[in-house]
Amino acid sequence: MKLNVENLSFSYEDQAIVRNLSFSVKDGEFIGILGPSGCGKSTLLNVLAGILKPQSGRILIDGKEIRGSSPQFAYMPQNDLLFPWKTILDNVCLYGEIHHCKEAMVEKARSQMARFGLGGCESKFPEELSGGMRQRAAFLRTALCEAGIFLLDEPFGALDVITRSDMQDWLRELCTNLQRTILLVTHDTDEAIYLSDRILVMGAPGEGIRREIAITEQNRTREWLYEQGALRGKIHKLIKGIQ
Ligand SMILES: Nc1ncnc2c1ncn2[C@@H]1O[C@H](COP(=O)(O)OP(=O)(O)OP(=O)(O)O)[C@@H](O)[C@H]1O
Ligand SMILES: [Mg+2]
Structure with a gap:
């Protein structure tokens, strides 16, 4: 399913967390969302899932505007609930x-x-x-x-490294074989590189998307991932705001 976010804004009292944010996600696309702690990643997913009400902007699934929660979203919040x-x-x-x-x-x-x-x-x-x-x-x-769109907030944060890689492969299968559209918030740059078709690096609260990085390699393997030092470094600098 296709997702369009148009000029979305959400503030906590006087602090703008999401400001005029726009982005699109294609059907079956895997999006990794990275950004510094506290920048608003969970807030964004909460707004998409209908838990928080945006002050302005629109959310469209396959071209149809949704208000509040939609059964087309499967949401895994940061705490397991x-x-x-x-x-x-x-x-x-x-x-x-x-x-x-x-x-x-x-x-x-x-x-x-x-x-x-x-x-x-x-x-x-x-x-x-x-x-x-x-x-x-x-x-x-x-x-x-x-649901057609998965919103996953640090789903593997508490897992050991071996289980984590197994779950990553499982998730990749889910996206490829079952044609799910996935938005994955993670602090793990390698996880984002390995799984995503596109990475959105968010900036400070209210800054929005600092950079989009397309991962064009089709046959991503763990071996390939180990060699991605330059890309990893570039993303780290972007998160830290030094590039
Ligand atoms: N209920 C709330 N009331 C007021 N401010 C809040 C509330 N929840 C979050 N915030 C603030 O909104 C900002 C964004 O929080 P959010 O949880 O979305 O960040 P995050 O990017 O998911 O961080 P992390 O990577 O640590 O999970 C933070 O500055 C936080 O202090
Ligand atoms: Mg969070």
């Missing part, structure tokens, strides 16, 4: 419950639990899991949504 009173399986299948298709979702979820390192955790409660396991459960919950 698992319900402590629900089991892991029930948490993962939350959207199935909301949309009255829980049985089908339970089946899908069960088939993915092991891949997500959650085998045997179906009847456990969130407090019994590690931080990384909770994050994988929240990611699986989002990944099982049928």
Whole structure:
């Protein structure tokens, strides 16, 4: 699905966090969003997801303006938001419950639990899991949504490096094979380079997009990624505002 953001503005009281922001995302495109801490990445996703109301601007999905929340967005917020009173399986299948298709979702979820390192955790409660396991459960919950656009806020921040790379590959498959449009906020430059078709580097609050970087290499591999020192350096400088 195609996303258009037009002149979007959002302020907290008198502090402009998102100011006149415009950008477009093509159907099936993978966008990485990088930027300094506190620049407004989570705020932007909250506005897109309809949790925060923009003061001005428009959000269009496939050319149609949306107001408030849209079922076309699957949102994974920065904090995992698992319900402590629900089991892991029930948490993962939350959207199935909301949309009255829980049985089908339970089946899908069960088939993915092991891949997500959650085998045997179906009847456990969130407090019994590690931080990384909770994050994988929240990611699986989002990944099982049928929505066309995924908004992911640091989905792998709490994961160890091996699981993280496995989840990155899983996400890439999701984008390629299932034609999902993805906006991924991350602090990990390598993650953004490896996964994104285009990287948006945000500046200070209210500054908006400092630079767009297209990743043109089609056959990105881990080996290729290791050789991207110059690109990595360029992005770091942009985030720090010294280029
Ligand atoms: N509820 C709130 N009330 C007032 N200001 C807020 C609120 N939430 C966030 N802010 C401010 O808005 C700015 C942007 O916050 P946001 O969480 O979007 O940043 P971020 O880019 O996601 O940062 P990080 O990379 O650390 O997650 C920050 O300066 C923050 O202090
Ligand atoms: Mg954030």
